[in-house]
Amino acid sequence: MEIPSAADRRELSCDVLVIGGGTAGTMAAITAAEHGASVLLLEKAHVRHSGALAMGMDGVNNAVIPGKATPEDYVAEITRANDGIVNQRTVHQTATRGFAMVKRLERYGVKFEKDEHGEYAVRRVHRSGSYVLPMPEGKDVKKVLYRVLRQRSIREKVQIENRVMPVRVLTSDGRAVGAVGFDTRSGEFVTVSAGAVILATGASGRLGLPASGYLYGTYENPTNAGDGHAMAYHAGAELSGIECFQINPLIKDYNGPACAYVANPFGGYQVNADGTRFVDCDYWSGQMMAEVKQEIDSARGPIYLKLTHLPDETLTALEGILHTTERPTRGTFHAGRGHDYRTHDVEMHISEIGLCGGHSASGVWVDEHARTTVPGLYAAGDLACVPHNYMIGAFVFGDLAGAHASAHLGPRAGSRAALPEDQIRAAHELIYRPLRNPDGPPQPQVEYKLRRFVNDYVAPPKTRAKLDIAVESFARMEAEIAGMGARTPHELMRCAEVTFIRDCAEMAARSSLTRTESRWGLYHDRADLPERDDAAWMYHLNLRRRDDGAMEFVKRPVAPYLVPVEEFTVPGPGAGPVVLTPAPAMSFAAVPASPAGAARPAMAIGRSPRLLELQELAETGPGVGAIAPYLADPDPKVRRAAVATLTEVAPDGVAGALASALADAHGSVRRAAATALRELVEVLPATPPVREELTPALRSEDAIVRAAVLDVLRALRLGSQAVFEDALRDADHRVRLQAVRGLVAHDAADEVARAADDASREVRMAVAHGLGTIGDPAAAGALGGLIGAADDLVRAAAFEALAGIGCPHPLDLTAVGALHDPAWQVRTGAVRGLAAASADVASDPLVKALDDPHLDVRKAAVISLTAFRDVAAVRDALSRAQDDPDADVRAYARHALSEAP
Numbered sequence: 001m002e003i004p005s006a007a008d009r010r011e012l013s014c015d016v017l018v019i020g021g022g023t024a025g026t027m028a029a030i031t032a033a034e035h036g037a038s039v040l041l042l043e044k045a046h047v048r049h050s051g052a053l054a055m056g057m058d059g060v061n062n063a064v065i066p067g068k069a070t071p072e073d074y075v076a077e078i079t080r081a082n083d084g085i086v087n088q089r090t091v092h093q094t095a096t097r098g099f100a101m102v103k104r105l106e107r108y109g110v111k112f113e114k115d116e117h118g119e120y121a122v123r124r125v126h127r128s129g130s131y132v133l134p135m136p137e138g139k140d141v142k143k144v145l146y147r148v149l150r151q152r153s154i155r156e157k158v159q160i161e162n163r164v165m166p167v168r169v170l171t172s173d174g175r176a177v178g179a180v181g182f183d184t185r186s187g188e189f190v191t192v193s194a195g196a197v198i199l200a201t202g203a204s205g206r207l208g209l210p211a212s213g214y215l216y217g218t219y220e221n222p223t224n225a226g227d228g229h230a231m232a233y234h235a236g237a238e239l240s241g242i243e244c245f246q247i248n249p250l251i252k253d254y255n256g257p258a259c260a261y262v263a264n265p266f267g268g269y270q271v272n273a274d275g276t277r278f279v280d281c282d283y284w285s286g287q288m289m290a291e292v293k294q295e296i297d298s299a300r301g302p303i304y305l306k307l308t309h310l311p312d313e314t315l316t317a318l319e320g321i322l323h324t325t326e327r328p329t330r331g332t333f334h335a336g337r338g339h340d341y342r343t344h345d346v347e348m349h350i351s352e353i354g355l356c357g358g359h360s361a362s363g364v365w366v367d368e369h370a371r372t373t374v375p376g377l378y379a380a381g382d383l384a385c386v387p388h389n390y391m392i393g394a395f396v397f398g399d400l401a402g403a404h405a406s407a408h409l410g411p412r413a414g415s416r417a418a419l420p421e422d423q424i425r426a427a428h429e430l431i432y433r434p435l436r437n438p439d440g441p442p443q444p445q446v447e448y449k450l451r452r453f454v455n456d457y458v459a460p461p462k463t464r465a466k467l468d469i470a471v472e473s474f475a476r477m478e479a480e481i482a483g484m485g486a487r488t489p490h491e492l493m494r495c496a497e498v499t500f501i502r503d504c505a506e507m508a509a510r511s512s513l514t515r516t517e518s519r520w521g522l523y524h525d526r527a528d529l530p531e532r533d534d535a536a537w538m539y540h541l542n543l544r545r546r547d548d549g550a551m552e553f554v555k556r557p558v559a560p561y562l563v564p565v566e567e568f569t570v571p572g573p574g575a576g577p578v579v580l581t582p583a584p585a586m587s588f589a590a591v592p593a594s595p596a597g598a599a600r601p602a603m604a605i606g607r608s609p610r611l612l613e614l615q616e617l618a619e620t621g622p623g624v625g626a627i628a629p630y631l632a633d634p635d636p637k638v639r640r641a642a643v644a645t646l647t648e649v650a651p652d653g654v655a656g657a658l659a660s661a662l663a664d665a666h667g668s669v670r671r672a673a674a675t676a677l678r679e680l681v682e683v684l685p686a687t688p689p690v691r692e693e694l695t696p697a698l699r700s701e702d703a704i705v706r707a708a709v710l711d712v713l714r715a716l717r718l719g720s721q722a723v724f725e726d727a728l729r730d731a732d733h734r735v736r737l738q739a740v741r742g743l744v745a746h747d748a749a750d751e752v753a754r755a756a757d758d759a760s761r762e763v764r765m766a767v768a769h770g771l772g773t774i775g776d777p778a779a780a781g782a783l784g785g786l787i788g789a790a791d792d793l794v795r796a797a798a799f800e801a802l803a804g805i806g807c808p809h810p811l812d813l814t815a816v817g818a819l820h821d822p823a824w825q826v827r828t829g830a831v832r833g834l835a836a837a838s839a840d841v842a843s844d845p846l847v848k849a850l851d852d853p854h855l856d857v858r859k860a861a862v863i864s865l866t867a868f869r870d871v872a873a874v875r876d877a878l879s880r881a882q883d884d885p886d887a888d889v890r891a892y893a894r895h896a897l898s899e900a901p
């Protein structure tokens with residue numbers, strides 16, 4: 001392609017410019033539009049699929065749901081997980097606004113797991129605090145957001161430019177006034193004039209090189225190359241905690257999370273090669289990662305996610321989540337190795353290093369309104385330094401940024417000063433210089449080399465000597481990077497990304513050198529300075545670019561806590577920021593001009609015209625009438641795509657259209673419609689006409705359709721008890737399973753109990769679970785029957801359900817007897833059921849269960865004994881359990897004793 005002149009450019013203008021259309025960016029755009037601002041959303045990929053969200057979320061990692069946790073607990077937990085170095089005001093925003101965000105997302109159509117009574121099914125994943133809210137359809141969140149972005153009221157205010165990638169934020173008199181970038185498909189040069197700029201470009205995920213060696217095989221979404229970190233730095237904003245890296249547990253050789261959050265509540269756990277649980281740390285933190293790395297490197301490595309001990313049904317359910325919601329390729333990966341959760345535990349490893357506020361604590365320094373230190377510039381999501389903010393924090397800070405930016409705009413378009421041409425020319429040079437040198441080293445080679453240095457000299461354990469080499473290498477590589485060659489707009493994008501990665505690498509190395517202590521476990525493990533030094537380092541370490549181009553470090557005292565945490569003392573009110581010695585300048589070496597390479601023609605992609613038509617139609621927000629012809633198309637692929645379009649757009653009357661598709665002649669279309677109805681359940685109107693539209697499908701010959709309709713009727717509270725009673729007689733166990741759930745929602749204990757002798761084990765287990773959920777003591781007879789069943793898993797579920805009905809006499813004695821059952825699942829169920837029995841009956845047998853040979857039984861016993869901890873003998877036993885060989889048992893015992901009776 002030809003290099004366009006700096007004057008030959010597309011000039012855009014808006015009130016609020018949002019850079020990055022992922023989690024935080026889409027929310028920022030929606031909120032700013034709702035506040036009346038004209039918004040421009042620039043995304044270098046396509047908003048429909050881009051960012052971490054589109055890779056599938058299995059749950060909200062950090063929601064404070066009223067009644068399940070308090071904001072104060074959450075703030076204290078995050079403070080501990082970050083060794084005291086937090087601005088609690090920012091964390092407090094996530095704690096107090098997260099629940100409203102969950103509700104808002106639900107209004108948009110995102111689904112969160114609830115029990116049959118509609119209560120949020122919050123899970124306790126860490127040993128302290130219950131903040132995890134599973135999302136059974138987490139794969140659809142991005143789709144839902146995209147739909148909202150294109151609703152007429154938002155669409156009129158938000159202009160989306162996909163495949164446009166800013167490389168620099170423009171500033172004038174110290175204020176952010178726009179950005180400059182290019183179109184990654186056409187190569188067109190683009191400038192934007194804006195009243196405020198919100199950076200939401202995600203983590204710096206392509207910093208370290210993954211163990212697999214693949215450049216894009218990263219834990220993070222690989223398009224997140226640290227663009228926003230570099231843009232904020234060059235605009236003069238402060239970044240913080242860049243020495244506190246992100247390192248996560250993941251599946252060895254597969255770029256996906258190990259998903260302990262999903263597997264652990266099902267009974268999975270992490271073990272070393274000896275089969276022993278080893279993680280002692282309570283929180284997801286650098287300390288936990290240090291324990292994981294130590295175990296991998298020890299004679300007890302490698303480590304595994306243990307699943308092979310779980311029953312077949314549980315593994316099928318797990319596969320249903322991990323191989324769809326989390327990552328569809330995950331099943332293929334295991335199958336390719338000939339592995340199955342029934343036969344092989346999953347080998348785990350640790351990820352490459354990255355910079356990420358969401359999972360650790362590094363990023364652009366922001367206050368509780370998402371403001372950076374540059375007026376008019378905001379940062380939100382993984383890019384911003386708000387520790388352990390994850391998805392819900394990205395939404396909350398996107399919302400905060402959108403609201404604040406739209407209320408504090410600089411001059412309106414028309415009265416703004418001209419954009420700074422010197423900065424525009426410098427950005428133009430940064431973008432297009434690889435075209436002058438088309439035969440220069442290609443980006444993959446240069447990037448590989450750069451990230452190898454990151455692994456060798458920056459990744460922990462860190463030492464001064466290694467970090468010095470790193471700084472020197474990154475300075476040397478500036479010239480190599482400036483000499484990279486490219487021929488197409490796509491290659492220009494990759495080359496620009498390498499400059500961002502280099503900037504982040506240098507910031508990471510210099511910050512790691514400057515903080516002369518070890519902190520945050522593995523995240524900042526200085527092997528040459530192994531101790532934590534609170535006297536010198538109870539400070540944030542911030543960095544910024546001085547006007548002369550030098551990198552300057554500032555020690556900022558931790559602000560007084562909103563929620564005191566006794567382990568930490570923050571510096572007194574007199575302590576102020578301390579500017580440290582500046583490091584040598586970061587600058588970009590110029591490259592000699594050479595003739596531009598010839599443009600390559602774009603490749604055409606073959607597609608059926610009807611499918612392409614539909615794709616274009618989807619962009620216009622069509623109504624049901626416009627999609628109807630495609631639903632009647634002779635080709636089932638087109639009909640399936642029409643169902644997908646209906647789901648994406650969710651126009652008025654969508655329920656009726658999908659209900660009709662449930663009767664389609666082709667199974668794949670029917671199933672797509674069934675899935676779509678489940679996906680849209682939060683936005684479907686719960687009205688009698690919708691019930692009328694869905695009801696005929698209860699007579700479908702397709703069991704998947706019948707089951708889905710029952711599920712939707714239950715969730716919308718549109719299904720009468722009679723409908724579910726009828727469905728209990730269905731020939732297919734999946735339909736009967738939904739029938740049981742519907743009856744539980746009606747609190748119809750007698751009818752649920754009638755299914756206690758169902759032929760399917762899954763249904764019988766659901767009956768036991770449902771009777772426990774309803775909690776009617778009259779269910780004692782039915783549960784007594786299930787306890788006598790032949791199947792171990794059914795008996796286990798029935799014993800566990802006793803906790804829901806108060807573990808009445810004489811079933812309490814039966815549960816005590818079951819503590820000697822040969823099946824560990826039954827013993828675990830009995831232990832859980834006894835948590836609700838009287839102390840006289842339960843406390844002694846539960847204390848004995850602390851000696852059970854199976855670690856899950858002992859863990860359950862510690863948790864059940866928490867209810868009886870005011871009994872002296874129980875407290876003694878819990879104290880002894882702190883020496884248990886199993887890490888989980890020890891940790892739960894510690895918590896049982898520390899919680900106030």
Ligand SMILES: Cc1cc2nc3c(=O)[nH]c(=O)nc-3n(C[C@H](O)[C@H](O)[C@H](O)COP(=O)(O)OP(=O)(O)OC[C@H]3O[C@@H](n4cnc5c(N)ncnc54)[C@H](O)[C@@H]3O)c2cc1C
Nearest residue numbers: 020022023024044050051052058061202358381382390391
């Ligand atoms: C594998 C994985 C699993 C996770 N699972 C969970 C979970 O189950 N629960 C949970 O709570 N959290 C989870 N998280 C964390 C959560 O997804 C993130 O914290 C959150 O989505 C971050 O949002 P963001 O907007 O900062 O980044 P993203 O959503 O990644 O968005 C960044 C966007 O910026 C765009 N972009 C980057 N550079 C530029 C540029 N120069 N110009 C234009 N656009 C640009 C990118 O293309 C991308 O669309 C997970 C994260 C990962 C990686």
